[in-house]
Amino acid sequence: MAVAGCGSHTAQILDRRGAVVAAANVLTECEWTRTLDAVSTARAVIQPDEDCCGRLSRLSTWRTRLVLFRDGKYCWDGPITNITWSLGQVELAAQDVLAWLGHRVPHEDKTFTNVDLSEVAQWLIADGFQPDDPGHSVQVVGRAGVSGSRSYSAGVGQTLDHLGQLAEAGIDFTAIGSKILLLPEDHLVSVGRLSDTDMPEGLEVSEDGAGLVTRWVVAGSEDSGVIGTAGGVDSYYGLHERYVEQSEIADQESADEAARARQRASGTVPVVIDTQQVTISPLAAVDVPSLVPGWCLDITSASTCRPVSQRLKITGVRVAENAGNENNPGAEQVQVQVAASGAETF
Numbered sequence: 001m002a003v004a005g006c007g008s009h010t011a012q013i014l015d016r017r018g019a020v021v022a023a024a025n026v027l028t029e030c031e032w033t034r035t036l037d038a039v040s041t042a043r044a045v046i047q048p049d050e051d052c053c054g055r056l057s058r059l060s061t062w063r064t065r066l067v068l069f070r071d072g073k074y075c076w077d078g079p080i081t082n083i084t085w086s087l088g089q090v091e092l093a094a095q096d097v098l099a100w101l102g103h104r105v106p107h108e109d110k111t112f113t114n115v116d117l118s119e120v121a122q123w124l125i126a127d128g129f130q131p132d133d134p135g136h137s138v139q140v141v142g143r144a145g146v147s148g149s150r151s152y153s154a155g156v157g158q159t160l161d162h163l164g165q166l167a168e169a170g171i172d173f174t175a176i177g178s179k180i181l182l183l184p185e186d187h188l189v190s191v192g193r194l195s196d197t198d199m200p201e202g203l204e205v206s207e208d209g210a211g212l213v214t215r216w217v218v219a220g221s222e223d224s225g226v227i228g229t230a231g232g233v234d235s236y237y238g239l240h241e242r243y244v245e246q247s248e249i250a251d252q253e254s255a256d257e258a259a260r261a262r263q264r265a266s267g268t269v270p271v272v273i274d275t276q277q278v279t280i281s282p283l284a285a286v287d288v289p290s291l292v293p294g295w296c297l298d299i300t301s302a303s304t305c306r307p308v309s310q311r312l313k314i315t316g317v318r319v320a321e322n323a324g325n326e327n328n329p330g331a332e333q334v335q336v337q338v339a340a341s342g343a344e345t346f
Helices: 097-103 117-129 159-167 252-266
Strands: 009-015 020-023 027-035 041-046 064-070 073-086 089-095 110-116 137-140 147-152 171-176 179-184 190-195 204-207 215-219 227-231 241-245 271-274 296-301 308-324 329-345
Touching (some): 027 171, 041 064, 097 117, 097 171, 117 147, 117 171, 215 252, 227 252
Parallel strands (some): 137 179
Antiparallel strands (some): 027 308, 064 073, 110 147, 271 329, 308 329
């Protein structure tokens, strides 16, 4: 049975074409995240030695990328977006491969009619990288199971924003290294189980009332004039309405389906469990590389006044390690955020 363990990290800086620019021979701090339906980040603090100081002086944002390894296994990869040189150290901040799509726009007019949203997402990603691909791949874990029609115009809107709007209509995405995963919103495969003993410092259970919407109104393009609705007055929560515009929607069926997808995700107050600054026990029955947003964890906790026993979707992961000092040894922290997935309690 796999356990979380206590990993050790190493780093390399590569040219965007793949050539090694420098190795982080002395890595004093390291942190990386994984995020559902958004760009994840990483940070590394390097103490340069004679062999790498000159090379580190030539780093450039977006030209070079940070690659991290945990116990020798590839775990994070993405373009460096900020560099700080200071006395005795170089600090790098990076974002995953999805960050490139935040700097791209659609490059041609494209219309989809009643297709699975995973096909639309694949086209957005392919079109975004087509003129200049720093290296990426796409894995379709499963089709969205939600169909719709979408229309995009060349040069209008950022590609990542378009992808984010699809994520609100029934499909999820995340990046692992240079690979972009597409998976259905109802993907409920569990990758482990956590209980109070696995989080000895405790956890926090919260309800986010701001996320409650009992009736959605989704307006399509101005030319189409379509408006989709879903939901209404809830017998328990009452009426909470929200309006949103999605200019790429061009027909009534797609507007209605987009509203229904949003309603499925927001019809009850979201319950979120966050380990925050609590480190998951190294003996916890989870494999850290398998903690991928979009998959689930079975959580059982009675440590707060809000007991939880439910399969919950991973929405964020943070792994950090510091080298410590002469008085305090270095340590790794593994933190995970999960949210209600719609699965039955068990």
